[in-house]
Amino acid sequence: MGHFMYGVAAWVFLWGLYGIVSSRNLVHQCVSLAILQTSTYVLLLGIGYRTGGTAPVFADIPVGTLVVDPIVQSLMLTDVVVEVTVLALLIAMVVKANELAGTVDPEELRVLTG
């Protein structure tokens, strides 16, 4: 289990990058960014995973039970919240660009170069 998670994280990370680099559609680019972001969830949860560990809620389990690391889970949640904001903002810009130019192809929207 241990190393497999890191492999998955790296795999998703690279595909996300590939999607952003190769895409010629702004919406598609935003989705690729979201995929890239999922790799950080996998990585964080992989780091906190303990074989045989249970959920870190000490309401009904004795103190001292083996649990998975709750800190990375809260990091991941914060990461989700933060990045959803950014993604919503980017999508809003794409919507505006579509209203303005009638296209979501970055090639046709390009104004500034050089």
Added chain:
Amino acid sequence: MIRALVPLPVVVPMIAAALVSAIRPFVPRWTAAALFTLGAAFNVWCTAMLFAATTHAPLVYWFGNWWPRGILAVGECFVIAPLPALVALLVSTLTLFASIQSWQLKPAASHLEPLMLLFMAAMCGFVYAGDLFNLFVWFELMSASAFALCGLKTAEPAPLQGAFNFGLTNSVGAFFIITGLALVYARTGALNMAQIGATLTAKADSLVLVSFLLMTVGYMVKGAIVPFHLWLADAHAVAPTPVCVLFSGVMVELGIYAVARLYWAMFEGSLATYGDGLRAIYVSLGTVTAIVGGLMCFAEHHLKRLLAYSTICHAGLMLIAVGLFDSAALGGFLLYVVGHGLVKGGLFASAGIVLHRLQFVGEPKLHGRGRGLVWTPVLFMAGAAGLAAVPGFLLETGESMMIRAATPFHFGWIRWIFFFGSVSTGAAILRFSFRTFFGWGAPSPADAASRVDEKQETVEEGRKVPACMFVPAALMIGLAAMLTFIPSLSEVADSAGHRFADRPAYIATVMHGAALEMSQFQALPSQGGGTIRSTLAGAAAVLLALATVWRRQSHLSGVLEHLECGVPVLRHWQSGHAGDYVLWLTVGTTVIGGCFVLLLH
């Protein structure tokens, strides 16, 4: 008493931002503008008080009184040492000036006030944060408000393109940061920077190196280091002018600041043995950035883009200082950041005046149109002198301190990189002023960006330059010169730099609340020739600008023509595609990673 002030530079602007957005639909516009200015003014007072308090001992503030238990930091903290405190003061001061300038903006840009307040709060939180994940969250809050501010003019295509590229590239950079952060957490089980620094003492293995690489790359995306700089020109050219003041004046510099913070608070113990290799890598990155930025700056004819490229050039120079990974360079770095922020803020504010009075920012269209302006050319000339780091400006003091720190490492040649940066950026601004305000020479060649116009962003009022636009610009540039008159300025900066770099003292202060005496440091011997070189740089900038403007009569017209048209490869590099920018981010990370493999063993 002073401890109670610590969270306020973050809390008060956030409350003010919420208040402004809540009441904005029901009150006249000046109320929102006044609240914005009041919030910024409060932050200036608060950060100044905190800076004054830290000259004796750093302040550590644990939120909710979650003190560390033994060697375990369980809470979140703000750590206020002199260097971060001064950077936060710069953030607040520039926001105050930007807020005054924004009074003249059209009401269409009225989301500006709450977003700017949030932006300021996030930047203050970013410099104070003592926790690695907190640093990342402040970074993201700062980025999100910056993306929104950049894309405020949604009625034009260029701002949308610029803001989208900015947002996408910087978000990818943020994922690099969080991946690096996760790796360092996996190794140390800690998120507090002091605790990580106390844990990472053994020589760094590949995991720690990869983590350092990913985090510095992520922050260098914000810091516009080549080849991660491509988003900057697109974003800075299109944002409303008061926003540009903050983007170029502090936001980019905070990326470089974060690199220094990561190294000195956490990685110094485990990376110190790799010193030479790391120095070679980061100083080279800074050098390449300064050269690329300088060349592109001189070749640009869209005023805001020209200033944006000069920011890239100066960011490179700042990375050289940080990349020496030596505590003696940090004092110079601090003065350079403050001086550059003030001068660049003043220049962007002056660009706002040009856009207000002359309706264009493209150099070809502006040729000779600025003849009626009397005092604005003075601002540009003084700003150009400031950027060229002529004696009498804060940048010159910082520059000579950084060069002095580099000499023991046989990096004395960086003085010529500083010389190049000064001449190219100073000459570009002077050339713009000569053509625009005096109408000298032939109209400038038109490049693609200079044809992109910007809609009028300000309210027209008669034929005068409004005081609320002129005074902040003049004050910012003036401050960069006046601060040099403070006695023992370089000693204060030097001691702030050394304190910032003293990791054992930092750990003791944060984890055990001990106000350790700072270890003694040797002040660097002063070096002759600095003033002469800076004066020469100023003179060379004037000559280059004059020769470019009057090149018809000159023997060098061919060379100057090429210089002004720019290097084609560098121009095509700036393709305007976010996808290409992310590709270069990947390539750059791979190359730096390769250098890590080759040089660090």
